[in-house]
Amino acid sequence: MRKALIAGNWKMNNETEKAVSLVNDLKTELKNVEDREVVVCPPFTVLKEVKKVICNSNIFLGGQNMYWEKTGAYTGEISPLMLKDAGCDYVIIGHSERRIYFGETNEFVNKKVKAAFAYNLIPIVCVGETLTQREKGDAFKVVEKQLREGLDGLKIEDFRKLVIAYEPIWAIGTGKTATPLQAEEVHKFIRELLENMFVGKSEEIRILYGGSIKPENISVLMACKNIDGGLVGGASLSADNFIKIVKFI
Numbered sequence: 001m002r003k004a005l006i007a008g009n010w011k012m013n014n015e016t017e018k019a020v021s022l023v024n025d026l027k028t029e030l031k032n033v034e035d036r037e038v039v040v041c042p043p044f045t046v047l048k049e050v051k052k053v054i055c056n057s058n059i060f061l062g063g064q065n066m067y068w069e070k071t072g073a074y075t076g077e078i079s080p081l082m083l084k085d086a087g088c089d090y091v092i093i094g095h096s097e098r099r100i101y102f103g104e105t106n107e108f109v110n111k112k113v114k115a116a117f118a119y120n121l122i123p124i125v126c127v128g129e130t131l132t133q134r135e136k137g138d139a140f141k142v143v144e145k146q147l148r149e150g151l152d153g154l155k156i157e158d159f160r161k162l163v164i165a166y167e168p169i170w171a172i173g174t175g176k177t178a179t180p181l182q183a184e185e186v187h188k189f190i191r192e193l194l195e196n197m198f199v200g201k202s203e204e205i206r207i208l209y210g211g212s213i214k215p216e217n218i219s220v221l222m223a224c225k226n227i228d229g230g231l232v233g234g235a236s237l238s239a240d241n242f243i244k245i246v247k248f249i
């Protein structure tokens with residue numbers, strides 16, 4: 001049985017005061033939630049402040065990105081060691097905004113995923129197609145390439161802990177959610193592909209959906225067999241909405 005996971009990706013939002021107030025609300029309202037896992041992924045500058053609030057709670061901390069080296073002359077980058085030091089257990093890797101605006105390739109994703117495991121961080125690996133790719137009938141092909149290259153050479157014991165987020169790019173921040181049918185079709189495809197890549201272990205892997213999740217659509221998405229949670233962007237900036245999403249049933 002896979003435990004549902006709801007992760008809030010705050011992106012480039014929330015300075016200290018807003019961040020602390022938001023997680024304080026989450027901590028209070030979500031304190032009795034046991035049957036699902038909750039993760040918040042704030043910007044780097046507030047990770048430690050957020051950790052202070054959630055350290056004795058059921059909410060986990062995640063980074064939104066990282067570099068794959070441990071230390072060194074990489075101006076502007078954050079290492080897995082630094083994320084651990086700030087109290088993170090998770091890290092988002094290969095988000096489409098990183099791929100589009102910062103040139104991240106599947107090869108980068110692969111190095112980052114391996115580095116995350118080396119430092120005991122669970123990577124939430126994002127994949128998904130653009131609208132043009134979907135309209136050309138290439139959605140499955142794109143997702144398959146992202147997964148085959150992004151997860152190449154992973155150890156089986158690491159693979160079991162992996163979290164995948166399927167985020168169709170046309171649904172991110174657009175208000176246009178994939179229908180449960182569209183999402184489930186790709187989630188099922190991903191699980192079969194993972195089964196094929198890592199023989200017999202895919203039932204343990206959590207595959208999240210991401211793209212305009214709201215309190216109004218979370219239940220129908222979560223009712224799908226292969227959807228194990230959500231990566232929530234915009235709606236995770238409001239305590240009220242994020243709480244409703246976490247308590248989807």
Ligand code: PGA
Nearest residue numbers: 172173211212232233234
């Ligand atoms: P959204 O973002 O919920 O605002 O569409 C999701 C994401 O980018 O992770």
